Every structure is written in C-alpha cells, then in structure tokens.
Amino acid sequence: MKKLQLMTMVLATASLMSIQAQSIFDQKNDPYFGESCTSIMVSKGATTDGSVITSHTCDGRYRTWLTIEEGQTFDNDTTMPVYKGKLKTETPWDMRKVKQVGTIPQAKETYSFLNTAYPCLNEKQLAIGETTFVGPEELVNENGMFLIEELERIALERCSTARDAIKLIGELIEEYGYGDWGECITIADKKEVWQLEIVGEGPDKIGGIWAAQRIPDGHVGVSANIxxxxxxxxxxxxxxxxxxxxxxxxxxxxxxxxxxPFKFWKAYGDVEKPFKIREYFILNALAPSLNLDFEADEIPFSVKPDKKVSVQDVMALYRETYEGTEYDMTQNLLVTKKKYNDQKEEIGVDTIKSSIANPWLGRGARSLYEALNEGSVEFQRTVAVSWCSYSEIIQLRDWLPDEVGGIAWFSFDNPGQSPRVPIYSGATELPESFDFCGQKRYREDAAIWQYRKANKLATLAWQSTKDDFLKEVAYFEEKGQTETKELEARIEQLIKEGKKEEATELINRYTKDFTGATMLRWKELEEEYWARFGLGF
Known part of the structure; x- marks a missing residue:
C-alpha cells in the first residue's frame, strides 16, 4: 500500500469508531448476511470423550431471550396452538406480531426444553441445531402451518431420539404443511446425529419435501446455509x-x-455446488490429510477427522475468522512502525498489521478501505460474525444421568469473543436477564448487552486487545471444563441418593453463578476499554 493511503487509514480511526458501532445494522444490507447460521456435528465415535455434539450459531437480529419450558401432562382430546412470528419478540410474554396459525392435537405428556429462538435441548438429551439454506422461492408455500422453529419445539416436547424426531417432523409436514424456506436442522441424541433438510412443495401444495442423512459414526459434518x-x-x-x-x-x-443420479442438493438446494468457505474450512481443518479442494465441484458430506474431536476443538472452530490463513481479511491492513536501537536512534521501519484491523469490519469500514486501496479487504464469510445473536454447542453423554448428560455451552453475541456458560438439560431456571432480548434496542436488563459492549470496544484496536481478550475467553472455557466434571459427579451422587430437588437446585445455581462471573469480568473489560479508548488511541 502507498504510505499516504496508510496514513489516511490511521487518521480515519475516529470515523471508523462510528462505522464499527453501526456495523450490526449495516450487515443486513450485505449480500452475505443471508448466510446466517453454522452447525457443526460430531458423531459419538469421533469425539474424544464419546459424547455426541450438535451446535448452532443464530446469526442475525433474532431474539436473544431464552427460557426453560416445563414439561406437562394433559387430558385426552386437548389441542395445542401453533404460532408464527416468535423469532423477533422482545420477551417471553411479548405477543406483538405473533400470530396463531392453527392447532394440532396435544401430546399426553411433554418434556421440558431450552427454549431459544430455535429451540435446542430437552430433558431427555435430544438436541437440535439449525441453518437456513433458503432453496428455490417457487417451492415456498406460506399457507403451510409450520415454520422450522415450531417443528423444533414440538419435536423437543415429544421426542427422546433423533430418529423419532425426524419421523414426527415428517408426519407434521405431510399433514399440516411446511410454510418456511429451505431449512436444515441437525438433530442429535445420546447415540447419533442426523442432518435433516426440508423444503416446501410449491404454493399450491400443502405438504413438504425432506431428506435426512446420519453423520456416520466416527465422522464429523457441517451445515452452513447450503x-x-x-x-x-x-x-x-x-x-x-x-x-x-x-x-x-x-x-x-x-x-x-x-x-x-438423484442428489437432494441439486434438486432442491438452488446452488451450484454444496459448499462454500465455511464447510470447506471446517472439514479441511478437522481432516487436513484429505487435502480437500476448495475449487472442487463437491466435497464429502462428512469426513473422518485426523484425530478425535473435543468440545474445546468445536469451540475453537466457532471462534474462527481465518486469521493467519490465505482467507485472512486483515492480512493487507498494514502500517509501518519505526525501529529504534538502545540509544533511541532510528534504525529502520517494520511493517506490521494495523491495530484497528479486525475480521468483523462492517460494510462501511470495508468500503472505506477499498476506496483507499482496492483489494485491501477481500470479504470472507467467517464462522464467527459480529451479527450473531447467540450460539450453543451441545454435548450429549449417555454415561451420565439425563439431568447433566446434556449440556449446552451457550454464548451471547459474537462467538469469536464471548465466553460460554453451561446450561444443563436438567435445568429448570435461568438468570433473570435471560428473559430479555437486546436486539430491538439497547437495554441494560438484557443479558446480551453485558457482553456486547466490551466485545465491540475491543474491536476498535483488535490487534492490541486480541491476545488479552481471548485469554479471558480461554479462562472461562477452562473453568467450565474443570468445574463441571466435579459438579456432574456431585449431581450423579445426589440423584442416586434420591435427592433430585437438591440436584436441580445445584444445577440452576451453577449456571447462574457462572453467568454472573462472566458478566462481571466483561463489565470490567468494558470499563478498561473506555478508559483506554475514550480519549482516542
């Protein structure tokens, strides 16, 4: 780059602060914004501990409130409502723009479940991730009763295995109709994990079309909007x-x-090939010996990883922004720095990455860099994005009681920056701040803003904040991995002794205490960055 351009970029920092603050809103006008979720699946035989893993990033301005919905029993001949419009509500009791579109017979008994925007985990260790692949517009039938999030909810309320969930979803679609765009849900239980892809059957047909494929034991898979x-x-x-x-x-x-030969993705995917950068990068990172080719027409549906995969490996992949690789969006954002000897005499210059270079630049910031020097930032759709609402990585473990066998490692905001808190399948309560969504406006009582403020400030000088910031993430990751082993042993013993109420209280308290510790530390980081950046940097 030319020195004048580099100086201009540095002097533009004040403007970039404003651009950065608006980046989450700019993204909705970005052509890549539709690529809105990532789900990584790891089969039982591919994990280091024998757990089954599914996961989900909810990328976009979706609701961030979450609750535990209690299981219930019902009399015969009871019906239950089916809704549309809950994805962007502000609280559990916010029914603005929510519409009841029909009813179906109620089950005699339902399971409790973790009710996120896309419901994800029930008390029987059934878990679901989600990604939208859109598909052909001409297949959409808005008169179909079910959107994907309602299908997920009902499956979690009524099923304990992935196969039963797939069968139920298929029956509901056939009888009542699918009214959503092309969707993939990654359904896992204590034994296996499946990828289920669904499209409509056209505007004149109440029904739907779907296919499900199991991730072979010993393999990993990924769904990322294709x-x-x-x-x-x-x-x-x-x-x-x-x-x-x-x-x-x-x-x-x-x-x-x-x-x-019939291929589901060719018939219904509305894409030229069944992968882009995220699918390729994740599978290649886990199985580099396969030498997958990004320019290939197809890559395998799933791969056997070169070594067993831990939940920490999956967490690391969800922080991935490709820095240090050929897809690094910050690699050209360089500045010169003078070098001095011990006598403080200038002896030359070093070329280093600008402190304000970060992989989550908004569209406005990228446009500015491109205007100053064409080719300076080549956009890549990273796994971790700044417009993420929340994400979870769910482990399912058949050697533990169901109360603690399922664990959702949950984070708000950017998964490349936020800590993950553990929520167990046996939880019955969550922190009060989880009741409020922070996507419609800034509100102190919404959990997401307890992390987002420090996260956004850190990106103003990411190259200088990154190492210390990620140490905080790593600290809580290690804390969670260490402490939960002891907690789970205590819970298992309490359950054996018939002390289920004490076990549940301990489960709930641990999530609240862990969440509180992360929020306190992120508040301290926020204050540290305001002191550091408030007068410029």
Whole structure:
C-alpha cells in the first residue's frame, strides 16, 4: 500500500469508531448476511470423550431471550396452538406480531426444553441445531402451518431420539404443511446425529419435501446455509430417511430428469455446488490429510477427522475468522512502525498489521478501505460474525444421568469473543436477564448487552486487545471444563441418593453463578476499554 493511503487509514480511526458501532445494522444490507447460521456435528465415535455434539450459531437480529419450558401432562382430546412470528419478540410474554396459525392435537405428556429462538435441548438429551439454506422461492408455500422453529419445539416436547424426531417432523409436514424456506436442522441424541433438510412443495401444495442423512459414526459434518445432502440410499435405513415424495416431486417440478443420479442438493438446494468457505474450512481443518479442494465441484458430506474431536476443538472452530490463513481479511491492513536501537536512534521501519484491523469490519469500514486501496479487504464469510445473536454447542453423554448428560455451552453475541456458560438439560431456571432480548434496542436488563459492549470496544484496536481478550475467553472455557466434571459427579451422587430437588437446585445455581462471573469480568473489560479508548488511541 502507498504510505499516504496508510496514513489516511490511521487518521480515519475516529470515523471508523462510528462505522464499527453501526456495523450490526449495516450487515443486513450485505449480500452475505443471508448466510446466517453454522452447525457443526460430531458423531459419538469421533469425539474424544464419546459424547455426541450438535451446535448452532443464530446469526442475525433474532431474539436473544431464552427460557426453560416445563414439561406437562394433559387430558385426552386437548389441542395445542401453533404460532408464527416468535423469532423477533422482545420477551417471553411479548405477543406483538405473533400470530396463531392453527392447532394440532396435544401430546399426553411433554418434556421440558431450552427454549431459544430455535429451540435446542430437552430433558431427555435430544438436541437440535439449525441453518437456513433458503432453496428455490417457487417451492415456498406460506399457507403451510409450520415454520422450522415450531417443528423444533414440538419435536423437543415429544421426542427422546433423533430418529423419532425426524419421523414426527415428517408426519407434521405431510399433514399440516411446511410454510418456511429451505431449512436444515441437525438433530442429535445420546447415540447419533442426523442432518435433516426440508423444503416446501410449491404454493399450491400443502405438504413438504425432506431428506435426512446420519453423520456416520466416527465422522464429523457441517451445515452452513447450503443444502449438503447428495445421493439418497433409502435401502440403507441406518443412514437415510426421506419423505415419500422426495424424488417424484423433483420430477413433477422439473427439478430432476429421472435419468441422472438423484442428489437432494441439486434438486432442491438452488446452488451450484454444496459448499462454500465455511464447510470447506471446517472439514479441511478437522481432516487436513484429505487435502480437500476448495475449487472442487463437491466435497464429502462428512469426513473422518485426523484425530478425535473435543468440545474445546468445536469451540475453537466457532471462534474462527481465518486469521493467519490465505482467507485472512486483515492480512493487507498494514502500517509501518519505526525501529529504534538502545540509544533511541532510528534504525529502520517494520511493517506490521494495523491495530484497528479486525475480521468483523462492517460494510462501511470495508468500503472505506477499498476506496483507499482496492483489494485491501477481500470479504470472507467467517464462522464467527459480529451479527450473531447467540450460539450453543451441545454435548450429549449417555454415561451420565439425563439431568447433566446434556449440556449446552451457550454464548451471547459474537462467538469469536464471548465466553460460554453451561446450561444443563436438567435445568429448570435461568438468570433473570435471560428473559430479555437486546436486539430491538439497547437495554441494560438484557443479558446480551453485558457482553456486547466490551466485545465491540475491543474491536476498535483488535490487534492490541486480541491476545488479552481471548485469554479471558480461554479462562472461562477452562473453568467450565474443570468445574463441571466435579459438579456432574456431585449431581450423579445426589440423584442416586434420591435427592433430585437438591440436584436441580445445584444445577440452576451453577449456571447462574457462572453467568454472573462472566458478566462481571466483561463489565470490567468494558470499563478498561473506555478508559483506554475514550480519549482516542
């Protein structure tokens, strides 16, 4: 870069502070904003501890309030309402723009579950991640009763295994209709994890089309807003399930000629190939020996990792911004720094990365850099994004009681910066601040803002804050991994002794205490950065 341009970039810092603050709102006008979620799946045979993992980043301006919905029993002939419009509400009791679109028969008994925007974990260790792959517009039928989040909710209320959840979802779609765009949900239980992809059947048809493929034992998979399921072998019931119309509808709709090999992603994905940067990067990072080719027409649906995968490995992948690789968006944001000897005599210059270079630049900041020097920032859709509402990485463990066998490592805001707090499948209460969404406005009582303020300030000089900031993330990650082992042993013993109420109280208290500790530290970081940056830097 030219020195004049570099100086201009440094002098533009004050303007960038304003641009950075608006970046979450600018992203909605970004062509990559539709790539809004990432789900990594790790089968039982691929994890270091024998757990099953599914996960989800809810990337976008979705609700950040979450609750534990209690299981209930019902009399016969009871019905339950089905809703549309809950994804962007401000509190659990906010019914503005929420519409009841129908009813279905109620189950005699329901399980308690963690009610996030896309519901994710129930008391029986059934867990669900989600990513939208959009699909063809002509397949959408808005008169279908079910959006994906309601299908997830009902599956968690009624099912204890992934296969039963897939079967139930298929039955509901067939009877009542699917009214959403192309969606993928990654469904896991204590034994296995599946990828289920769903599309509508067109505006004149109440129903839907779906296929599910199991991540083979010993493998890992990823869904990141692109249909990934290829050829379907329905004779292999151990690895495949699908709607009865999966092929016939493709022929009827002119999306498959009936001669070439049928691939779900080709028929319904509305994409040129079934992967982009996130799928490639994650699978290549876990199985580098395969030498996956980013320019290939296809990469495997799942891969066997070169070494067993820990939950910490998955956490690290969710912080991924490709820094230090050829896809690093900050690699060209360089400045010169004078070098001095011990006598404080100038002896040359070093070229270093600008302190304000960070992988979460908003569209306005990227445009400014490009105007100063074309090619300075080549946008990549990173795994961790600044417009994330929340994310969870869920472990399911069959050797522990259900109360603590399922654990959602949950974080608000940018997963590349925020700490993760543990929420167990046996939890019955959450911190009070979890009741409030912080996406519609700034509000002190919303949990997300207890992290977002420090996160955003840190990006103003990310190259100088990054190392110390990520040490804080690592501290709480290690704290969680260490302390939960002891906690789980205590809970297991209490349950054996029949002291379930004491066990539940301990589970709830631990999540609240852990959350409080992270919020306190992020408040301290916020104050430290205001002192550091308040008068400029």
């Amino acid at each position: 249909s990934r399921i290829g050829e379907i072998d329905l004779k292999d019931k151990d690895h495949f399930m699908a709607s009865k119309n999966v092929k016939s509808a493709a022929k009827k709709l002119g999306r498959w000629d009936g001669k070439k």
